Amino acid sequence: MPQLDFSLWPPQLIWLAITFTALYFIMARVALPRIAGVIEHRRDRIANDLDRAQEFRDKSEQARADYETALKEARGQAHSIAQETRDRLASLTERQHAMSEAALANKIEEAEASIAATKAQVLSRLDEIAVETAGQVVESLIGKAAKAAQIKKAVSEAITAQGGGAAND
Template sequence: MPQFEQIDTFVSQIFWLIVTFGALYFLMAKLALPRLTSILEERENRVSGDLEKAERLKQEAEEVLSDYQKAIADARASALAALKESADEIAAIGAKRQAEFDAQLADKTQIAEDKINAARSEAMEHIKDVAVEVAAAATGKLLGSDVTESKVSKAVDDALGGKG
């Protein structure tokens, strides 16, 4: 085996080792490593570009989100304002209707009180006439003689005036 024969082939093995190492070094330095370097640089550029793009997109998404949230808040505020305005209008209409109803009720109550007072006055007039007739009849039966209507009327007036 030539590996074990050190004296005869040692110099030629060293020579071919140096030639092979030099050729491999040259091939690696001129062909393989520049390709690997360019591939790594390209990947690094692509990754950094993607990271920058992702950061930009993230900022845009945050801006869109804040705009959306502001639009939602504005819509809620305007909806609440519209709701309050509607509630105020409804309350005003209700108050107006209540006032109209109160006025109508007061009118009807006044009319009813007037009718009641008129009926009371009419009844009082009839009561006086009835009282005079009853008193005259009762006095006539008790005394056994007819009493004049003017005397009975005066007595009833006195009695009603004294109580009233």
């Protein structure tokens, strides 16, 4: 093989120089610019993707902040509505309680008046009832009716001795 014949080495050096020069120019003019273009294109695309990702991140952060603001406002409104409802219910309950108390107070006054009237009626008839009862007791004990004047006098003395009867409420 002539390529491996080292006795003719000067032409091999010339061909080596020609081949390396040709390879250098092909690489420098064709392959390396294409590779540099591809690398530059990838670098631009990566930078563009990173910029878009940052934009999306900023938008999502803004949307999150808007959401939190809206949520905070909604909570505030819900709290104020709940407080307003509690106040309204408390006012209504208080008003109904006052009305119930007034109605109960009126019923109590009516009952007290009725009791006082009944008590006055009973106390006014107490002497009369005592006289009738004493007359019946005397009649059942002795078998004979006693005089009304004597029974009335005895009942009056007994009531006076105990503290006044109808006059003592």
